[in-house]
Amino acid sequence: MLEKVELLMKSHIEAIGDSHVLGLYEKVPKGKRLRAKLILKIASQNQQAIELAAVVELIHAASLLHDDVIDDALTRRGEDSINALFGNKTSIMLGDILYAKGFFELSKLPSQVAQIISNAVVQLSTGELLDVELAHEFNTNAELYFDMIYKKTASLIEASATAAAYLAHKDVHKYAIYGKNLGLAFQIIDDILDITQNAQTLGKPALNDFKEGKTTLPYLYMYEKLTQIEQEKLLALFAKTLSEDEASWIQAKMQDTQAITQAIQHAKKLGEEALQMIADEGSTDLENIMKAMIEREF
Ligand code: FPP
Ligand code: MG
Numbered sequence: 001m002l003e004k005v006e007l008l009m010k011s012h013i014e015a016i017g018d019s020h021v022l023g024l025y026e027k028v029p030k031g032k033r034l035r036a037k038l039i040l041k042i043a044s045q046n047q048q049a050i051e052l053a054a055v056v057e058l059i060h061a062a063s064l065l066h067d068d069v070i071d072d073a074l075t076r077r078g079e080d081s082i083n084a085l086f087g088n089k090t091s092i093m094l095g096d097i098l099y100a101k102g103f104f105e106l107s108k109l110p111s112q113v114a115q116i117i118s119n120a121v122v123q124l125s126t127g128e129l130l131d132v133e134l135a136h137e138f139n140t141n142a143e144l145y146f147d148m149i150y151k152k153t154a155s156l157i158e159a160s161a162t163a164a165a166y167l168a169h170k171d172v173h174k175y176a177i178y179g180k181n182l183g184l185a186f187q188i189i190d191d192i193l194d195i196t197q198n199a200q201t202l203g204k205p206a207l208n209d210f211k212e213g214k215t216t217l218p219y220l221y222m223y224e225k226l227t228q229i230e231q232e233k234l235l236a237l238f239a240k241t242l243s244e245d246e247a248s249w250i251q252a253k254m255q256d257t258q259a260i261t262q263a264i265q266h267a268k269k270l271g272e273e274a275l276q277m278i279a280d281e282g283s284t285d286l287e288n289i290m291k292a293m294i295e296r297e298f
Helices: 002-014 019-026 034-042 047-070 082-086 088-106 111-134 142-167 172-196 217-225 228-237 244-256 259-277 284-295
Strands: none
Touching: 002 019, 002 034, 002 047, 002 088, 019 088, 034 047, 034 142, 034 172, 034 284, 047 082, 047 088, 047 111, 047 142, 082 088, 088 111, 111 142, 142 172, 142 217, 172 217, 172 244, 172 259, 172 284, 217 228, 217 244, 217 259, 228 244, 244 259, 259 284
C-alpha cells in the first residue's frame, strides 16, 4: 500500500511535465512516511486514503524543503539536503511546487478532508514561525514549547488521523486525539534524540538544536534543576558552537538532573493516553506505531 502512495506521489510530479522538477524531486531524501502509514492504517479499505496519504506526504516534504533552508540544515535523514545540493532558492521553489501540487490534488478530495488538511498547514506554518521566534532567546516557558510543537508537528499528524477516520466513517474525535498525541510524542522523542544520539545515527550533528537556539523539553526540565551557577553556564553556551567539553557537560547534566528520563516519561504518558483513546477500536497496528515511535533511536 505504501508503495502505491510512493508511485502516486511520483505520478503527480510527473504530471507537471517538467523533467528538471522531476529530477529534483527524485533527490529529495525519503522519510519514514509516518503520516502515510497512519492514514493507511486508519482508512485501509478506502481508495481515497491512498490519495490523501500522497497529498499529505507531498505537503510534508514541501515543509521540510522550507525548514532546511530556515534551519540552514545541510543534511536531511542522513543525506544531502536539497539546499545543500542546489542552494536555498531551489529548495524554496521545489517546496512551493510540491506544496501547490499537493493542494491541487487535495481539492479533488471531499471538502471536509480538504478543510482539515489545509487548516493544519496554517497551523504548521504558524508553529514554524513560533519556533523561529522562540530561538531568539533561551526559553524557560514549557507551555510555549508545547504550543509550538503542537502546531509545528502534531497538527498535520492529527489532521492526517482525523481525515482518515472521516474517510473510513470512524470516530473522528478518538483518532484526532491519537494523532495529536502521536505527533507531540514524536517531536519530544526527536528533541531527545538530538541530545542522546551521535551524529552518525542522527544523520546530522548532535546537540544541534541548542546550537540553533532551540530550548527543547529536556533543556526546560534540566534548567529547573540546575544550581544558579550552572544555569548561568548553560545560558552562556546558548546558541553557540559547542566544544567537546561543553557538549559533554550538557549531556552529563541531562543525565544527572534526570531531564532526559523526565522527557521520555512525558512522551510515554502521551502515548498511553492515545492508546486508551483507541483501545476499543481494536487496532494493534496503531498500538505498534505508537510504541515503535517512542522506542525509536533515530
Ligand atoms: C521540522 O522541524 C519542521 C516541521 C515539522 C514543519 C515545517 C513547516 C514549515 C516550514 C512551514 C510550512 C511550509 C509549507 C510549504 C507547507 P525541526 O526543524 O524541529 O525538525 P528536523 O530536525 O526534522 O529539521
Ligand atoms: Mg529543521
